[in-house]
Amino acid sequence: MSKALPSKPAPSQDNILAFVHRYNDLMRVRDSTDKLIEGLERALEQETGRLQGELHSCQIDLADANASRRELEQKLSHTESEMLSLYKENDTYKVGGSGGDSGRCAHLGSDAVASFCATCQIIECLRYVLIDGDGLLCWQFQDAWIRQGVEGGKKAANALRSSVARQWADKSRDTQIVAKVVADWAGLARSFRGYDLRDFATGFTQGHVAFDFVDIGSGKERRAEPKIRDNTRWHLRNQNCRQILLGVAPEGSYSGFLEDLFRTDPAARDRVSIIEGGVALTADLKATGANTTRLDRDLFRADKPVERIPVHAVSAAVGRTASPSGSVTSSGGGANSSTFSYAHAITNGTPPPTMSIPLAPNKPSPRPPRTSPHGTTTNIPSPSSPSSPQYQKIPPQQPDWNPGARGLDEPIIVNVAVMDAVKKRKDTDKLCNNHFLRGPCAKGDGCNFVHVYKPNAEEINAIAVLARQNPCTHGQDCENWECIYGHHCPSIRDGVCTHPYCKFDEDQHPPGTKFTLVKSGR
Template sequence: MNRKMDVMDVNGGGGIMDFIQRFQQLQLQRDSSDELIKDLLIYSEHVESSLRQENQHLRGQINDANLDLADATKSRRELQQRVKELEHQVGFVSMDNDHLKNYNPYVVVLIDGDGCHFKQDFVNRGIDGGKQAAYALRSAILTECHSHAGEIEVIAKVVANLGGLAKAMRRDGCLANEATLKDFTLGFSQGMASFDFVDVGHGKERTDTKIKEAIRWNLRNHNCKQIVLGVSHDAGYAPFLDEILRDEASRRRITILEGTPSVRDLTNSGLNILNLNAELFRAEKLVDKAHRETTPLVTTSPVSTVAGMSPLPPPSATPVNSTSNGPNGAPSYATAIKSASPPPQVTLPFQPKPVKAPTTKREKPAPWNPGARGLDPPLVVNQASLENIKKRKDSNKLCNNHYLRGPCAKGDACCFEHKYRPNENEKTAIAFLARLNPCTNGQDCEVDDCIYGHHCPSTNDGQCTHPYCKFKPWEHPPNTKFRPTYQWLDEE
């Protein structure tokens, strides 16, 4: 009874439509769940596909990486093996290099014989003296090598203008015969197989050039342990040495061999200085003793000539009368002595009275001859034209070669002016300015139309007027006076 009532209550509460509605709601939820599941399955499939592709890609990369690793490992092992082999080779090469560097080590002595001179005792003994000088030089250098003396070879080269040196030594009075000097040089070259005395002939630059090139060559040779330079007299080597000695190691390989005292520029360079004057070299420069002025001697004799005075007149005699005469009427010696005025007494120092010295005609000195080429033809320069030419600067400067010897071989590549048309005065001014630059061949120049100077053109009345003259002292007349700014004063 009760159960029937429950069914009826249900039916009476809405009937079948409620179930249908509830079923539809459930159906919608189920459809939504199905859609969700379907979307989840589609998404999962997409993710799985992406992961599968990425996994495949990563597997490929891992495979490539494994191959690369295997190859790198193989290459590394090969390189390690190669490095070991090369290390062994480097060790051998280093040993060979050290052996080669220390094989036949030597010290080279380069002497500018125009200014660094051996003691006269050696020179006067000719061939024997030359040999003894060579032995003494080698011994002195090896002494400086200390414990390495047994391994070191000494090479020596003296470079000089032998003719000019012989003349200078004769003027100095230390050489009687030029053949003696020649014999000395032969003995020096014969004394040791590695010793040479080289005659380069006339021209200062020839000696300099030969020595400078020898310095460059030996400095590049690692077997050369030391370069000893006999150039203490010449400041011209200082700029050259500063140029080529760029590091401390190369500077330590240079030593200045001192004959005459080292010039200031070389002393300031900080190079080692070796003095062998006690054994080998003379410390004094050669001088022209023939032109030295001698000072007159002064004595206290009453009848002597005091410097700056005329000779005193002979004592004057008083008239002699007949009673003072001798038996023959002639004045006796005693009478003459008594009647003569006493001689004047001269006490030094004595201020002489001004006396006119008799005028004597002095012979004109012979014109100065600078050398084989002689004097350059004189130029009469117009000062205004000279100033106009000197005002030109940089690329506006006139080309000396073009206007004096033209046309310029450089053509358009020349950095100087070619188009200007100078007048005759200006051409002379150009020639004068060109002559202020020394010719590299000096008096040995054989070019007839050479535009450069072969001696100083600025010397006037014994004075070099150019403050920065480029010519060496010997390219001026003897006893020329220079400005304080002259660069070669140390060579005087």
């Protein structure tokens, strides 16, 4: 009988549980791995979509850039071709001068070039008007324009432009007119004492977009003539400049300039003309052979103008000694009051110390006619009495001294009898300086002086002399050329201040001045 084999031992409960735990751990790890893989796949899909979108945009931009580049290359090639044609056309102009215009653009087929050449055709018709204001305004310009201030300047600009335009009204092309007036405003203000010259200059500049009134300052080195000469040479170099009109004074030194210009550039003779006014050209200017142009009569005076001191002479006179002058007695004659200028009161040169000259009984005032507060213009009356009135220049002497930037105040010629009558008014019977010299008094009824009165021109001069006895608060820094007050002591005679109660400071007297009354502080 065979022996029975032993049976395998049954797995214990603990081993089974251990396997279960290990299986559960493995499943948890597998689930975590699956989630990680799913997350990575989602992120990868999102990033891939974004990159594909950017790639598509870049491809579109690249296509646009290539198209734009090709278009710009075509435009550049076309523009270079046009520029080459224009360079050749410009060389043709330089060689051909100002000859015929037909066929100039025949070889240019581009519409853009044709349009450009049409524009050039207009620019070719530039006409320049260069005016020496220091001379022309003094000698030939209508005083009425100056007297009207801003409106007069605008009217003068429009009249000048219209007159120049009519000179070429029969031409087929439009004319562009450019005008420039160069002048020493301060000097002109002295020559046109009493007129609103700065307002006139403003109106002239505002009258047209291509019109300018330029202040070149004062001083010998700043005169208008060099500016006119340099501007003429400059514009002659412009091939589009067809004509230059020069408005110059008869006393200027332009003849030498024109002779030199025509000698070095013979073609300039056909492009430069001199404007003729009321004053005939000097023999020197005529000898240059320059063309002349006479503009409308309403622009420049047609009669012989009043002799005025040129602006540069006015400026230079500040540092010179004026002739001492005592009383001037008139002895009859037929002087016309309309032909007198305030500039007669400015000395020029050094005449004898004392002189007596015959003056007309109806001697006019050295100050221009002025408008009273009531709107009426007062002129100097013609004395009808047989006795000859005496006139005196105040101050009687101009010292050889320059008080500062403004210079010496211009003398005023007064009627001695009228001056005495005005000085005799006392206290509340005195005539108000501000009211009669500058317009309605700002104090109105609060002023203690006389307003209700109509002084004649000689009384106005007397009031002006008395107002000069009061110092201007701005002194030599005063920029108002119509200022009624004094800017230095007007009572100097033979080195002595003759005013016993002079209100001016010591530095407002010439060096070494002696005083009739010693004041405190001196």
